Amino acid sequence: MCKKIKRVQIQPGCISCGTCEAVCPKVFLVKATAEVLPNADVQAHHELVREAADLCPVSVIQVEDED
């Protein structure tokens, strides 16, 4: 079983491609750059969050796991 997600952050460098929102719109919103929605339930969508992080072309989605 994969680890629980503690936190998801967007590091500087997002190129606003829209992929993360397309993959997981319940967690990511792309405006000028991508944002994590304030009350997003990252745990409920953890598989899609990890997929979005994998697919981000500039690898700026940082997924922090619980210990």
Ligand code: SF4
């Ligand atoms: S996938 Fe990456 S580059 Fe594309 S909008 Fe999301 S954070 Fe930005």
